[in-house]
Amino acid sequence: MKDTAISERATTRGEPAGPTVGSVRKVRVWDAFVRLFHWGVVACVAGLAWTGYLSGSIARHFDLHVWLGSALSVLVVGRLVWGLVGSRYARFAAFPISAADVRRHLGNLLRGRAEHTIGHNPLGSLMVLALLATLGGLVLTGLMALGGVFRMGPAKGFATGAAGDIALVLHWWLGLFLLGLVALHIGGVVVERLLGAHDLVRAMIVGTKRVAAPAAAPSRGTPPARPAFAALVVLAMIGGALAPTVAVRRDALPGAPVPVAGSAYADACGDCHEAYHPSLLPAENWHRLMSGLEDHFGEDASLDPTTTARVMSWLAAHDAWATETKPARHLGRRAGPDQLRMTDTDFWKTTHAALGDEIFARPPIYTRANCSACHRDAASGWFNPSAIRIPEPPAPNSAGN
Amino acid sequence: MTRSTLILVGALAALASAAVAADRRAIISAYGDPAGFSAARGKAFFEARHTGGKPETPSCTTCHTANPRAEGRTRAGKPIAPMAVSANPERFTDPAKVEKWFRRNCNSVLGRECTAKEKGDVLTYLSSL
Numbered sequence: 342m343k344d345t346a347i348s349e350r351a352t353t354r355g356e357p358a359g360p361t362v363g364s365v366r367k368v369r370v371w372d373a374f375v376r377l378f379h380w381g382v383v384a385c386v387a388g389l390a391w392t393g394y395l396s397g398s399i400a401r402h403f404d405l406h407v408w409l410g411s412a413l414s415v416l417v418v419g420r421l422v423w424g425l426v427g428s429r430y431a432r433f434a435a436f437p438i439s440a441a442d443v444r445r446h447l448g449n450l451l452r453g454r455a456e457h458t459i460g461h462n463p464l465g466s467l468m469v470l471a472l473l474a475t476l477g478g479l480v481l482t483g484l485m486a487l488g489g490v491f492r493m494g495p496a497k498g499f500a501t502g503a504a505g506d507i508a509l510v511l512h513w514w515l516g517l518f519l520l521g522l523v524a525l526h527i528g529g530v531v532v533e534r535l536l537g538a539h540d541l542v543r544a545m546i547v548g549t550k551r552v553a554a555p556a557a558a559p560s561r562g563t564p565p566a567r568p569a570f571a572a573l574v575v576l577a578m579i580g581g582a583l584a585p586t587v588a589v590r591r592d593a594l595p596g597a598p599v600p601v602a603g604s605a606y607a608d609a610c611g612d613c614h615e616a617y618h619p620s621l622l623p624a625e626n627w628h629r630l631m632s633g634l635e636d637h638f639g640e641d642a643s644l645d646p647t648t649t650a651r652v653m654s655w656l657a658a659h660d661a662w663a664t665e666t667k668p669a670r671h672l673g674r675r676a677g678p679d680q681l682r683m684t685d686t687d688f689w690k691t692t693h694a695a696l697g698d699e700i701f702a703r704p705p706i707y708t709r710a711n712c713s714a715c716h717r718d719a720a721s722g723w724f725n726p727s728a729i730r731i732p733e734p735p736a737p738n739s740a741g742n
Numbered sequence: 743m744t745r746s747t748l749i750l751v752g753a754l755a756a757l758a759s760a761a762v763a764a765d766r767r768a769i770i771s772a773y774g775d776p777a778g779f780s781a782a783r784g785k786a787f788f789e790a791r792h793t794g795g796k797p798e799t800p801s802c803t804t805c806h807t808a809n810p811r812a813e814g815r816t817r818a819g820k821p822i823a824p825m826a827v828s829a830n831p832e833r834f835t836d837p838a839k840v841e842k843w844f845r846r847n848c849n850s851v852l853g854r855e856c857t858a859k860e861k862g863d864v865l866t867y868l869s870s871l
Binding site for chain 2: 705
């Protein structure tokens with residue numbers, strides 16, 4: 342039988358290596374949570390990698406990315422707690438990662454011999470720890486970016502824009518690093534399989550491994566798992582993250598974009614196009630624009646002097662430097678002194694580069710300057726990625742006649 | 743609703759629309775004797791292609807379309823409510839608004855102010871539809 346053949350070469354931690362001909366028994370090694378965690382992480386990471394890198398537009402899949410990230414963070418927190426109070430092989434303390442363990446495992450690998458550990462083998466354990474640390478880093482940088490850049494989630498109350506920007510760069514690189522680790526991890530599983538050790542994938546699905554009887558050393562005083570305690574900790578963490586997410590209103594944060602509706606500005610500048618949010622340009626640019634309303638992008642948009650002055654001071658008070666949003670910081674503040682159009686800025690051109698001219702020209706969009714046609718929250722100034730919907734052109738039969 | 747409230751509401755609505763019509767007449771009269779204005783001249787002016795203004799806007803119809811009962815559209819893609827009073831009873835009831843847009847639109851289309859006569863003709867035309 343195959344299992345017997347394998348067990349003849351068994352080299353098990355803490356057991357003398359050597360042929361062990363005899364009974365083979367099943368050991369329950371991965372409990373339900375560890376397996377749920379493992380495949381849950383696989384699903385989340387696949388979705389996160391797709392939305393984050395492969396889809397080509399994180400902005401268009403922002404909600405999905407955040408939801409998957411939230412699910413992942415619950416799984417990761419759960420696994421960290423389970424590593425402390427979980428079942429025998431799930432505990433970090435049981436991972437065979439002493440220098441001697443690792444040296445022996447490497448030596449075995451070089452000689453082409455498998456290592457029949459019941460739990461994670463030494464290199465596998467190191468990989469699990471590296472994966473968990475990277476996932477944890479991704480969760481933290483993700484939350485900081487969400488809070489600082491988009492002013493959403495549990496960190497929105499304290500994460501600054503600059504911190505969010507840095508976190509986002511780290512997040513991007515950590516994500517690639519994670520994918521590299523995943524590749525190594527899969528490679529390791531394949532090598533173990535080729536060397537004739539356990540089918541690790543099957544073990545992670547069914548939860549049991551078949552091992553030679555002597556290898557299944559009796560539990561050496563591992564305290565019992567404490568699932569209720571672990572669940573409580575996880576619930577407390579979820580509550581701790583949800584409370585500030587819900588309690589802190591984004592529009593009440595310092596630097597929140599001013600509402601435009603009802604302002605004298607909306608009356609004066611909202612007839613020919615939406616009243617663009619004041620946070621999209623710096624005060625100096627607004628000033629230049631307001632000084633040339635008689636020739637305003639090919640039209641006369643002049644106002645009486647009193648209204649002009651009133652509108653100008655309102656724009657200056659709520660300009661890009663007075664507002665802490667992604668569009669204010671990345672688009673408005675970086676507008677060149679001569680750029681009176683948001684659509685001329687580098688940021689705008691880069692973010693919209695993938696959209697062809699024909700999209701902007703078609704009804705009901707008609708022009709690049711029709712921000713609110715695609716950004717349903719344009720009036721609020723937030724320009725949140727999840728509010729982007731590119732409208733379909735009207736069906737030809739309904740548009741005709 | 744009782745009959746008397748219905749009558750009251752109806753009377754108020756009639757009063758309001760009469761007041762609105764009076765406002766509009768007053769706005770037109772401010773440009774001259776209404777008898778001297780012509781809807782036909784107003785239509786021709788409204789539909790003509792003018793020179794002297796900004797190249798992007800050669801005609802009133804660039805934005806308002808040649809059918810004043812239909813919705814128009816600005817160059818920035820925003821819909822403009824119909825200009826014909828019959829399709830949009832709120833038209834030409836606020837003198838400051840009318841003046842603001844004549845100033846802007848005439849400058850854009852013709853490169854100059856419109857004359858009082860041109861304004862009176864256009865308003866007569868758009869009120870007559």
